[in-house]
Amino acid sequence: MIKPVGSTELKPRFVYDPDRHHALMHEAESLPSITISSQAAGNAVMLGGGYFTPLTGYMTVADAVSVAETMRTTDGLFFPVPIMCLVPDVAAIGDARRIALRDPNMEGEPVLAVMDIETIETVTDEQMQLLTERVYGTLDAEHPGVAAFNGQGRTALSGSIEVLHFSYFQDDFPDTFRTAVEIRNEIAERGWQRVVAFQTRNPMHLAHEELCHMAMERLECDGLVIHMLLGKLKPGDIPAPVRDAAIRKMVELYFPPNSAMVTGYGFDMLYAGPREAVLHAYFRQNMGATHFIIGRDHAGVGDYYGPFDAQTIFDKQVPEGALDIEIFKADHTAYSKKLKKVVMMREAPDHSKEDFVLLSGTKVREMLGQGIAPPPEFSRPEVAQILMDYYQSLK
């Protein structure tokens, strides 16, 4: 099986030994504690599940700056983006060096992790700008990732953590949330040798399904991991159980036995485009995937990134040999009326927009809400039915 990044074995920071887990939960009650940002909590969940192996915790400012500039820590460890714990102030913890981190995303802010503080540093304006500019490619405060990053505070806590809880992801998505440990275990059990991962957070229509089939065929993969970004829903989002049911139905009907698994991980989108694409590839290698699909404007938002920047970064900026996982460079896929099948758009240079069956997200939601199934060239009827049932139930 493919090795984790920079390590011969996965190093999840979750405390798996129940005795030690109980002891730490108990200890945490009497430790000074601080409520961390949603981003820092997401980092803790990813560290807990082994996705960020071999990192053991949050980076120092020097490491964060070095990673932003070169994708390597000051010690030369490859990592795609800074993993930081930024807080507005540290009044709550005084001069404690061992503290509990509280979860901002759960009622009552329960303890998420115990941390041994290595440094407490103030991030200067210049450093914040450098970090922002290098990671997000812009300083525009309207960029949602930039806004979230800069909204956290300027005090950086660094040090290793031991994770005690997977935040709200296990409660909200008990049947879908998976650690990198679990996915590696299951890939081993299934006996897959070449495994391609697909990132999504939405139900999959025909174009997405065919993209996965295409990747599996061309890469000669025996396994597909559909790996959903799980997170808080926004008004209008399809609830997780409906989304999952739609994807599972697609797998059941349109994928051969033992060729696909439906899973999810707990993290917030950064919208960092190319840099986030590298992070996405990084943690897919850690969960045991040998290949990862990156499409047009992967992890992008608005017009901040060029359509294929998230692909070319792997050739231009990722250090040689840093990653073993291979990238499947994709474009949008759509049903061609001429060829009567789903094709990758850049592989049909003679096509104009009108030659494809394209529907906007708004249009699709409108149709489903009216109980009209999108055409079979767009949506599998069984998948459309699940989504229509949901929209109809809202009335």
Place this chain on the structure above:
Amino acid sequence: MIKPVGSTELKPRFVYDPDRHHALMHEAESLPSITISSQAAGNAVMLGGGYFTPLTGYMTVADAVSVAETMRTTDGLFFPVPIMCLVPDVAAIGDARRIALRDPNMEGEPVLAVMDIETIETVTDEQMQLLTERVYGTLDAEHPGVAAFNGQGRTALSGSIEVLHFSYFQDDFPDTFRTAVEIRNEIAERGWQRVVAFQTRNPMHLAHEELCHMAMERLECDGLVIHMLLGKLKPGDIPAPVRDAAIRKMVELYFPPNSAMVTGYGFDMLYAGPREAVLHAYFRQNMGATHFIIGRDHAGVGDYYGPFDAQTIFDKQVPEGALDIEIFKADHTAYSKKLKKVVMMREAPDHSKEDFVLLSGTKVREMLGQGIAPPPEFSRPEVAQILMDYYQSLK
């Protein structure tokens, strides 16, 4: 896929919709609440995960008595054992009819479920005796199941519940705990048609491994679900991560690709022997298994049950047609020095005890602790190594 018991689809009582989950968590804070027994909490976790489909909650005393006597509720619904919520008193909830149930097994006793109370009844001495005698086959207060059952209190709360948490099982066993929903999903993804389940709570030595191979071969199964009873460890128990690693290593090395999965469920042992065997079969059907291995003195303790009572109950007492899952009636297995392979002991009638490689649990622990691997006729060397490493680490 095999249908759940008494239902065309699984009916997990966990609240999967995140919005509704949050709303109920919020509501629960202002509801009168009561801390329930460990047994009632285990029932809630099983109801939550769909294992007890189509039950929606705790039984009335009349239903419990009827189930104890006939394995059917007063409405004729088949169920192997009473599923009750017995508490010492209901002072904490006054005359409320909608209450929160608190988890006795987690620090701070967080809310486990919300309940709509149907009845609050006092169980008479005669009823307690009848329930105990029918389910456990004895009234002996030294029987651990009887002691636990009778230690709960005499006030029975009945009514349906909505489950909000899977207790400590997700925190303590995040990579192994599975709901019936998850296992069904994974069986479907893997494309297994005939699936045999194996109950364990310990590392598996060669005899257990070969029993599973034997069952798969004779039943022509394409899948094995190793389904561990997860629960609080007793002093001297092997920690869950070590046990799991030993079992996963066995699967990796000695089972073909896509033929076995390693999973667990959260419940306390009842030690109810035959009746518990029927319950075990019941919830294995609900998780999608078509066959279930029942060995000698399954779920027994001491000398309370005959060695094969847990098998014959399926012919004698389980109503015809109540279960679709089929029982693989096994005996102890052990390596035969004569035949040079693992055999089922009752299938080697010419053998005496000395013809088998048998080691007591105490002896095996002693050897492993001294860094001596048990003979390969008893333990796979790679499995023994993991256990030895653990015992050596204790020194």
